[in-house]
Structure formats: structure tokens, C-alpha cells
Amino acid sequence: MMDIDRIPAPLKGPQVTRQLARRHRADMRFRLYGLISIGLAFSFILLLMGTLIIKGWPAFIRTEIKLPVAFNSASTPQDQENYDRLLNQFIKKPLSEGAYDNKSLLPLLSAQSYQQLRILLVDGNPLNKDVHFKASSEVDTWLKTRRLNVNKHALTSLTPPQLDALYALEKAGRLCFAFNHSFFTRGDSQEPEIAGIYAALIGSLMTLSVAIVFAFPVGLGAALYLSEFAPRNKFFELLEININNLAAIPTIIFGLLGLAFFLNILKIPRSASLAGGLTLGLVILPIIIISSKTALKTVPMTIRFGALALGASQVQTLFHHILPLSMPGILTGTLLGIVRALGESAPLLMLGMVAFIVDPPKSLLEPATVLPIQIFVWAKNPTAGFVENTSAATLVLLLFLLLLNSIIVLLRRRFERKW
Amino acid sequence: MVIYTPACPAGTRPPKESKPKFSVRDLDLFYGSKKALSSVTLKIPQGQVTALIGPSGCGKSSFLRCLNRMNDLNPLARIAGSVFLDGDDIYAQGVDVVQLRARVGMVFQKPNPFPKSIYDNVAYGPRIHGLTKSRHELDAIVIDSLQKAGLYKEVSDSLEGPALRLSGGQQQRLCIARAIAVSPEVILMDEPCSALDPVATAKVEGLIDSLRHQYTIVIVTHNMQQAGRVAQKTAFFHMGELVESGDTGNLFTNPKDVRTQGYLTGRFG
Amino acid sequence: MLSRIIIDHSVKTVLMMATGVTIFITLGVITSILFESVQFFNFVPLGEFLFGSNWSPHASTPGHVVGHFGAFSLFLGSILITLIALSVAGPIGIFSAIYTSFYATPAMRNLIKPVLEMLAGVPTVVYGFFAIVCVAPWMRRLGLTVGLDIATESAIVAGLVMGIMIIPYISSLMDDVLYTLPQSIKDGSLGLGVTYGETIKFALIPAAFPGIASAFLLAVSRAVGETMLVVMAAGMSANLTINPLQPVTTVTVQIVSMLTGDQSFDSPQTLAAFALGLALFIITFVFNYISQRIIKRHQSQHDGH
Numbered sequence: 001m002m003d004i005d006r007i008p009a010p011l012k013g014p015q016v017t018r019q020l021a022r023r024h025r026a027d028m029r030f031r032l033y034g035l036i037s038i039g040l041a042f043s044f045i046l047l048l049m050g051t052l053i054i055k056g057w058p059a060f061i062r063t064e065i066k067l068p069v070a071f072n073s074a075s076t077p078q079d080q081e082n083y084d085r086l087l088n089q090f091i092k093k094p095l096s097e098g099a100y101d102n103k104s105l106l107p108l109l110s111a112q113s114y115q116q117l118r119i120l121l122v123d124g125n126p127l128n129k130d131v132h133f134k135a136s137s138e139v140d141t142w143l144k145t146r147r148l149n150v151n152k153h154a155l156t157s158l159t160p161p162q163l164d165a166l167y168a169l170e171k172a173g174r175l176c177f178a179f180n181h182s183f184f185t186r187g188d189s190q191e192p193e194i195a196g197i198y199a200a201l202i203g204s205l206m207t208l209s210v211a212i213v214f215a216f217p218v219g220l221g222a223a224l225y226l227s228e229f230a231p232r233n234k235f236f237e238l239l240e241i242n243i244n245n246l247a248a249i250p251t252i253i254f255g256l257l258g259l260a261f262f263l264n265i266l267k268i269p270r271s272a273s274l275a276g277g278l279t280l281g282l283v284i285l286p287i288i289i290i291s292s293k294t295a296l297k298t299v300p301m302t303i304r305f306g307a308l309a310l311g312a313s314q315v316q317t318l319f320h321h322i323l324p325l326s327m328p329g330i331l332t333g334t335l336l337g338i339v340r341a342l343g344e345s346a347p348l349l350m351l352g353m354v355a356f357i358v359d360p361p362k363s364l365l366e367p368a369t370v371l372p373i374q375i376f377v378w379a380k381n382p383t384a385g386f387v388e389n390t391s392a393a394t395l396v397l398l399l400f401l402l403l404l405n406s407i408i409v410l411l412r413r414r415f416e417r418k419w
Numbered sequence: 420m421v422i423y424t425p426a427c428p429a430g431t432r433p434p435k436e437s438k439p440k441f442s443v444r445d446l447d448l449f450y451g452s453k454k455a456l457s458s459v460t461l462k463i464p465q466g467q468v469t470a471l472i473g474p475s476g477c478g479k480s481s482f483l484r485c486l487n488r489m490n491d492l493n494p495l496a497r498i499a500g501s502v503f504l505d506g507d508d509i510y511a512q513g514v515d516v517v518q519l520r521a522r523v524g525m526v527f528q529k530p531n532p533f534p535k536s537i538y539d540n541v542a543y544g545p546r547i548h549g550l551t552k553s554r555h556e557l558d559a560i561v562i563d564s565l566q567k568a569g570l571y572k573e574v575s576d577s578l579e580g581p582a583l584r585l586s587g588g589q590q591q592r593l594c595i596a597r598a599i600a601v602s603p604e605v606i607l608m609d610e611p612c613s614a615l616d617p618v619a620t621a622k623v624e625g626l627i628d629s630l631r632h633q634y635t636i637v638i639v640t641h642n643m644q645q646a647g648r649v650a651q652k653t654a655f656f657h658m659g660e661l662v663e664s665g666d667t668g669n670l671f672t673n674p675k676d677v678r679t680q681g682y683l684t685g686r687f688g
Numbered sequence: 689m690l691s692r693i694i695i696d697h698s699v700k701t702v703l704m705m706a707t708g709v710t711i712f713i714t715l716g717v718i719t720s721i722l723f724e725s726v727q728f729f730n731f732v733p734l735g736e737f738l739f740g741s742n743w744s745p746h747a748s749t750p751g752h753v754v755g756h757f758g759a760f761s762l763f764l765g766s767i768l769i770t771l772i773a774l775s776v777a778g779p780i781g782i783f784s785a786i787y788t789s790f791y792a793t794p795a796m797r798n799l800i801k802p803v804l805e806m807l808a809g810v811p812t813v814v815y816g817f818f819a820i821v822c823v824a825p826w827m828r829r830l831g832l833t834v835g836l837d838i839a840t841e842s843a844i845v846a847g848l849v850m851g852i853m854i855i856p857y858i859s860s861l862m863d864d865v866l867y868t869l870p871q872s873i874k875d876g877s878l879g880l881g882v883t884y885g886e887t888i889k890f891a892l893i894p895a896a897f898p899g900i901a902s903a904f905l906l907a908v909s910r911a912v913g914e915t916m917l918v919v920m921a922a923g924m925s926a927n928l929t930i931n932p933l934q935p936v937t938t939v940t941v942q943i944v945s946m947l948t949g950d951q952s953f954d955s956p957q958t959l960a961a962f963a964l965g966l967a968l969f970i971i972t973f974v975f976n977y978i979s980q981r982i983i984k985r986h987q988s989q990h991d992g993h
């Protein structure tokens with residue numbers, strides 16, 4: 001049989017001390033792995049944010065060239081050709097005579113400068129003053145590289161004469177930075193210095209509105225029914241499992257549903273914010289249902305029984321007592337859904353919301369794009385100007401998300417209740 | 420064989436044949452600003468069962484947890500005074516808590532087997548301490564511990580079965596087997612039978628009695644009869660103070676302090 | 689009194705209709721995908737779809753199938769990227785969760801957890817852009833210094849960034865499970881003279897194993913279904929390769945690429961996208977379902993004792 005005394009007395013003596021020291025060292029290492037992991041995760045966040053900020057902030061400023069506009073002619077020019085010729089004159093004026101061949105300096109200005117000039121000269125009055133014109137993306141990148149120490153690896157297609165001209169303009173103090181407000185007031189463009197996120201913002205707003213108008217009532221209604229009225233049987237059990245699964249399946253599958261149902265059966269036009277919004281509504285519906293149900297569940301049974309005992313009907317109890325008490329939770333869940341929908345893009349790709357949108361849509365049926373898709377489209381373009389724009393658009397998107405998330409945190413803090 | 424405390428009358432001389440396993444001197448324990456124990460001085464003899472009794476909240480568990488420094492895990496807990504185990508201060512600098520706890524095992528109020536198999540529960544300690552070199556030796560330890568805990572007969576054919584499927588009493592004996600498996604010198608038990616029915620309690624009590632020759636046992640209990648049945652020594656705590664201690668029979672029949680009298684006759688607690 | 693009954697009744701009806709919409713959607717997801725997929729499998733045998741290695745669908749026109757629809761390389765690409773992602777997010781997520789639930793002070797925990805969860809709040813298109821402008825060039829340069837040619841669009845870049853993205857899915861869920869483990873397990877182990885780290889490794893983690901497994905399953909299902917990031921970072925070409933330095937394509941990428949052209953709705957490409965969608969749905973459904981079941985079983989086990 002077992003000999004009791006054979007069992008070693010543990011943990012005494014020098015050998016045990018050594019063993020213990022080894023175990024304690026292993027413990028320290030184990031703990032260190034935890035710290036390293038968290039450090040790594042934190043540095044990923046820093047790297048991500050750092051990259052976006054470093055690459056994105058120059059997009060919020062733009063390079064302008066101050067040109068001496070001198071216009072006395074009685075007749076305002078009609079076509080772009082003439083405006084361009086004028087611009088060419090103005091840009092050459094501050095420069096000492098050089099070997100600038102005809103119009104070789106025009107590409108220094110943004111492609112739309114002639115429109116700005118046309119507006120200035122539209123009334124035909126003589127004009128004699130310095131005017132700031134937006135520089136082309138090439139010049140913008142060049143100056144930002146020089147002054148802001150960014151885009152170090154950007155290649156430039158500026159010719160030597162153009163560069164000479166730029167040096168001269170800079171020496172004359174005619175190159176300057178200004179806030180790039182058109183980034184927020186214009187739609188997409190082929191030219192990075194003209195492209196902006198306005199159309200995408202409007203598109204996002206419209207799409208989100210559709211999603212909420214669709215998903216909030218339906219989601220809240222379903223949550224109320226499921227948690228207050230639905231009979232406890234196999235069918236509803238199965239439905240709950242299904243809703244939980246809907247919340248976890250890839251959003252791209254909702255895109256397929258949107259394509260099959262909204263576009264193919266309901267014939268909503270491709271790229272329309274209506275189709276996109278309804279599809280995003282499908283994406284956030286399970287989120288709203290689940291969080292509303294959770295919020296409803298936290299209202300204690302005693303409150304229900306109390307109200308019912310006083311003779312209130314089930315529906316009255318619901319609207320007078322349960323709903324007001326669970327509203328903060330329901331709103332939080334809805335906001336979570338909005339956060340989700342605002343950053344979502346995969347299902348929209350399939351509805352054709354990748355169109356090139358210059359002007360914001362005027363109705364729900366017009367082609368629209370949203371901010372994440374705008375980012376996706378720009379991200380494919382490797383030129384320095386578009387990398388800047390993409391990063392800046394990303395920053396704007398993240399800012400919105402941060403704002404929404406702070407509201408969620410505040411809501412939670414404010415209404416956290418212990419029953 | 421008498422526990423020496425200031426509460427003991429000066430005339431009774433402690434016999435010399437047994438040196439104390441634990442010797443606690445002027446022990447204070449604070450949880451934050453709350454004082455849970457105040458200047459407790461107590462000797463716990465080797466090879467015997469010592470029972471700690473007293474009304475709820477008087478600090479029995481707190482005292483027990485001081486003996487293997489489980490209170491270290493509580494950031495609020497702070498200690499003054501000293502506790503000697505075999506003459507060494509366990510709160511001295513450089514003492515390895517891990518080693519201490521291997522020498523002073525603990526069984527808790529609620530049975531807390533790990534969600535593993537019965538075998539793995541008992542083998543847990545020996546494996547980690549590296550007590551065995553082969554599976555064969557480990558088997559021997561597991562079987563031996565289960566036998567000592569009086570559980571082997573009941574579980575011999577389901578050693579790989581989940582421990583959580585055992586009954587409460589079996590689980591508690593498994594926890595005792597788990598503690599025995601690392602060959603501790605002392606076993607601390609905090610109300611080990613409070614979650615058990617009378618039959619299971621009787622089994623655990625029998626087990627405690629059979630273990631006392633090999634291990635020093637300290638047991639917290641609310642049950643006077645239990646203390647009378649299993650403990651040779653008893654210490655009575657009241658509001659964080661050690662009121663009196665001595666031979667169980669002596670203390671029960673002839674309490675010196677009015678508070679002890681009151682507690683024993685059921686006037687409070 | 690009568691009006692009250694009418695109100696009660698109509699409110700219930702409205703709520704029931706909302707529930708009906710939800711039911712309609714759950715059914716709609718399944719039937720619409722199933723319906724189109726069945727049409728697809730009319731002209732492409734299931735065996736070829738699952739195990740065929742030639743994926744070149746773009747030549748087909750409605751009613752005239754000339755391409756090949758062997759999606760094996762797509763599945764392989766999805767698996768490869770998911771594995772890379774897990775090998776990044778697994779260790780980092782697990783050890784972060786261990787730290788936050790067992791070592792960090794409450795104040796640290798309250799700081800670390802939300803910051804980690806920020807990683808899950810960043811839209812995936814942002815990760816895609818991050819992969820393009822930051823990770824891909826870095827990996828390429830890193831590869832060159834050690835003599836490896838890493839393509840700009842490659843499984844390793846997509847997998848790495850996806851790994852970063854799913855860290856919180858593992859760390860957060862696992863932390864929830866670990867943090868709520870009963871103190872008695874910890875006490876029981878520490879009382880045996882086991883160190884804190886050993887207690888975590890040998891008692892607590894095994895006790896939380898079901899929760900950890902379900903966190904992983906959820907992360908896998910996230911990774912397999914992830915779209916934007918792989919569209920931007922992994923590539924379009926269907927390479928039958930397990931070389932992570934090469935561009936690979938995935939199920940989700942191909943769904944997108946089948947549908948972003950100008951094909952008509954009944955073209956073979958569109959139907960193929962639905963078939964891929966069905967495969968994706970089944971895969972993620974199975975993972976989610978097992979994950980939920982494990983969690984449920986685990987909870988009831990712990991409630992029972």
C-alpha cells in the first residue's frame with residue numbers, strides 16, 4: 001500500500017529555494033508579457049492616429065499664390081482661353097524676365113482659377129489689386145515639403161523653369177498658406193486641391209437619416225413586443241437566436257440582401273442614398289433590438305407589478321413607466337447603431353455607391369456617396385495630394401465617431417442607475 | 420500541553436513536551452481604518468486540533484488568514500505584531516509567501532474545487548510544486564491523499580470525472596485531499612462543514628480527527644459541539660480580541676471570562 | 689373604457705408589425721441568398737465551386753458561362769489572412785486580457801479597456817487606408833532589408849492589420865470572462881502555495897477556457913467576414929498560394945469585385961457573388977452559433993454551482 005512517509009516534504013531546503021526563485025521569475029515574465037501586449041496595442045493606436053494626423057493635417061491648409069491682378073480692358077473676356085491668358089500675364093508680372101515659354105506657368109495655378117477670375121471680373125470694372133489664387137496640387141505639395149517637412153518621398157513633375165518661377169515667387173513673398181475651407185464645401189474632383197468632402201458628408205447625413213428613420217421605430221417596436229408581449233415559445237426563442245446571429249454576420253451579407261431586395265425587387269435606383277440607408281438600417285436593426293431589449297430588461301419586475309396592481313393596463317404600464325425608465329439605454333443602443341452605420345462601407349459598395357459624386361444629392365433617389373466610401377475611393381490614389389485628402393477625411397470621420405462615442409459615455413454616466 | 424496566553428491564570432505551567440507550531444504575538448489587523456484584530460497573543464500546539472470560536476464578525480476568519488498570509492491579497496489589509504511558525508517570523512522580510520502557503524494549507528468555508536477532473540484537482544499542487552518525477556509517483560500521491568481524505572472509495576472509478584459533479588460533502592473532502600497532496604505541515608480550515616449536511620459533517624469531522632497526528636490543524640467553527648468533538652484546544656474570540664483559550668474541555672466547563680460564559684450559554688453571538 | 693381597449697389593441701398590433709418586419713428580414717437574408725445561389729449551382733457544380741482552383745469569372749455574360757468558378761483559392765486566401773490575424777491578435781489579446789483582469793489596478797483597468805476598445809471602433813476602411821499608406825510600404829522595406837520581396841498587396845499586410853483590428857474582440861470578451869471568475873478558485877489555488885502567475889495559468893485560464901474559445905470563434909468570424917480592409921490591402925488576383933508575401937484574394941473581396949462592375953442582376957458573376965455570400969453566411973453562422981452555445985453552457989455551469 002501507499003507508504004505515507006515516502007511522500008516528500010515539499011518546499012524546504014536550498015534546492016527548493018532555487019526552484020521557487022525560478023517560479024517567481026517565470027511569474028514576473030508572465031506579467032511582463034501582459035504589459036508588453038498592452039504596450040503593443042497602445043502603440044498600434046498611436047501609430048494609426050499618428051499616421052493619420054501627420055499625413056492628414058496638411059490637407060486642412062492650402063497653398064495660395066498672390067497675383068497682382070491688373071485689368072483695365074473694357075470688355076470682359078468670354079472663354080477660358082482668354083482668362084487663362086490673363087492669368088498667365090499676372091503670374092509672370094512679379095517675375096524678372098526669364099525664359100518662361102507661353103503658358104508654362106499656368107499649371108502652377110489650380111485648374112479652376114479661371115473661374116475665380118471670371119467672378120472677379122464679371123462686372124467689367126477695372127481692377128488693380130493683389131488676389132490670392134489657389135495653387136495647383138503640385139505646387140501645394142512642393143511648398144508643404146519645403147516648409148512643413150512633409151511628403152518627403154513625393155515625386156514632383158514640376159519642370160525646372162516652373163521651379164525657378166516658384167523660387168522667385170516665394171522670394172517675392174507671393175506664396176502663402178491659408179485655411180483650406182473648400183475641403184469642407186466642395187465635392188469630389190479629379191484634382192486633389194479642389195476635391196472636398198462636402199458631398200460625402202451630405203450623403204452620409206442622408207443615408208444615416210434613412211437608416212435611423214427605418215431602423216429605430218422597427219427596432220424599438222420589435223424589442224418592446226419581444227420583451228413585453230411575446231409568448232414564451234419555441235418560435236420566439238428561435239427568433240431571438242436569429243436576431244443575435246444577424247448582429248454578428250458580416251455586413252457584406254446585408255449588402256447582398258439590399259442588392260436583391262431594394263435594387264432588384266423594389267427598383268430603387270443604384271447609388272441612391274435611399275437604398276444605402278435602408279441597407280444600413282438592416283445592419284443596425286439587430287443592434288437596436290438587442291440593446292433596447294437589454295435596457296427594457298433592467299427595469300425591475302416590481303415596477304411592472306406595482307403599476308399593474310394600481311389598475312394600469314399593460315400598454316399604459318409600458319408607456320408611462322417602463323419606456324421612460326429604459327429610454328436612456330435605448331438611446332445609447334441607437335447611438336451605437338449610428339456609430340456603426342457611420343463607419344460602414346462594405347454593403348454600400350455593392351449598391352453602387354462608389355460613383356464619382358461632385359455635387360451633393362438633392363433627393364434620396366439621386367446618386368450619393370458617403371464619407372467612408374469617399375475615403376475608400378481616394379485611398380486608391382497614391383498621389384501626395386490625395387493621400388493628404390484621404391487622411392484628412394479619415395480624421396473628420398474619426399472626429400464624428402469620437403463625438404458620438406462621447407455622447408454615449410455621457411449618457412451612460414448620467415443615467416447609470418442601480419435599482 | 421496548554422496554550423499559553425495572558426488570559427491563562429499564571430499558576431498553570433505549560434508542560435514542556437510539545438513546542439508550539441504557531442506562536443502569535445500582539446497581532447493587530449486593520450482593514451483600512453477598521454481594526455479587525457487587536458493584540459492577539461496565542462500559541463498553537465503542534466499535532467493537535469485547535470478550534471477558533473466566537474460570534475460572527477469577531478475576526479476568526481481574519482485571524483486564520485493571517486496564519487498563511489492570505490490577507491496579503493487584500494490591498495486594504497495591514498498588519499502589526501508578529502506570527503512565528505516553528506520559530507521563524509512569517510511576516511519578516513524575505514519570507515516567501517508561496518513557500519509559506521505550501522507549508523500552511525487552507526480549506527475554505529464553501530467547497531471550491533477547480534472545474535477540472537477529480538484527479539487533476541488533487542494533482543494540481545504536486546504538479547506545480549514539482550513534487551514528483553513520474554506519473555507513477557503522482558498517481559501514488561493522488562490516491563494517498565484521497566485515501567487520507569476518506570474519499571478514495573467513493574471516487575476510485577471516476578477519477579477522471581469532473582469534480583464539480585460531486586456532492587457538497589465530497590467536494591469539501593476533495594478540497595481537503597487537494598490540500599493534503601502538497602504535504603503541508605498545517606491545515607487551516609474556515610468553517611469547513613458549514614455548507615454540509617450532518618452526515619457529510621460527521622465524515623469530515625472523523626477525517627479531521629484522523630489527520631491531526633500528522634498535521635497541525637486550526638479550524639474555525641460556529642458549532643460548539645463540533646469544537647468539543649474535534650478540538651483539543653479552543654480559543655474564544657470576541658470583537659477582535661482573543662478573550663481566552665485553553666484545553667477544550669476546560670474552557671467549555673470552566674470558562675474564566677464572563678464573555679466566554681455568555682457565549683457558551685448562548686446569551687449572545 | 690372601450691377606447692382604452694382599442695388603444696391597447698392597436699399598440700400591440702403596431703408592435704407586432706415591427707416584429708414582423710424583423711422576421712421578414714431574417715427570412716429575407718436567408719432566402720434571397722439561397723435563391724440566387726441555387727440558380728448559380730444550376731450551372732456550376734458544388735464540387736467545382738468548393739474545390740476547383742481556377743477562379744476566372746469575368747468573361748461570362750448572362751446565359752453564357754465561359755469563366756471558371758473554382759473558389760478554393762478564395763477560401764484558402766480567407767483562411768490564410770485569418771490565421772495571420774489570429775497569430776497577431778491571439779497572443780496580444782490574451783495577454784492584455786490577463787493583465788487587465790488580474791494585474792491592473794481598477795484605475796488602470798478603467799483606462800486600458802476603453803483605449804483597447806477604440807481599436808474596434810475605428811471603421812475598417814480606415815484600417816485599409818492605414819495598411820496602404822503605412823504598413824505595406826514598411827513591410828516592403830523591411831522585406832527588402834532581409835532580402836524578401838513582399839508585394840504591396842499581400843496576405844501578410846492584410847493579416848497584420850486585421851490582427852490589430854481584432855485585438856479588442858479577443859481581449860475585451862476574454863477580460864469579461866476572466867474578471868467574473870469566482871474569487872474562490874483564486875483563493876483555492878493561492879492557498880496551496882501556488883504563485884499568482886501559476887494560479888492564472890493553471891487554474892483561472894482553464895476555468896475560463898470556454899469563454900476564451902468563444903472569444904476566438906467570434907474573432908474568427910469577424911476576420912472571415914471582414915471586407916474593406918482586405919479589398920484595400922490583400923489584392924484581387926486569385927492566387928492559389930499559402931505564401932503570405934504574395935497577394936491573395938478572399939471570399940469577401942470577390943463578392944465586392946463581382947458586384948461593383950456594371951453587370952446585370954442575373955449575370956453569372958452576380959450569382960457567383962451570392963453563392964460566395966452563402967458560403968460566408970454559413971461559415972460565420974456556424975462560428976457565431978458555436979460561440980454562443982459555449983458561452984451559454986459555460987454560464988449555466990457556473991450558475992449551477
Ligand SMILES: Nc1ncnc2c1ncn2[C@@H]1O[C@H](COP(=O)(O)OP(=O)(O)OP(=O)(O)O)[C@@H](O)[C@H]1O
Pocket residue numbers: 450453455473474475476477478479480481482493495
Ligand atoms: N476584506 C475585508 N475588508 C474589510 N473588512 C473586512 C474584510 N473582511 C472582514 N472584514 C471585517 O473584519 C471583521 C472580522 O471579520 P471576519 O470575517 O474575520 O469575522 P468572522 O469571525 O470570520 O465572522 P463569521 O463567523 O461571520 O465568518 C468584520 O467586522 C468584517 O466586517
Ligand SMILES: [Mg+2]
Pocket residue numbers: 479480481609
Ligand atoms: Mg468567517
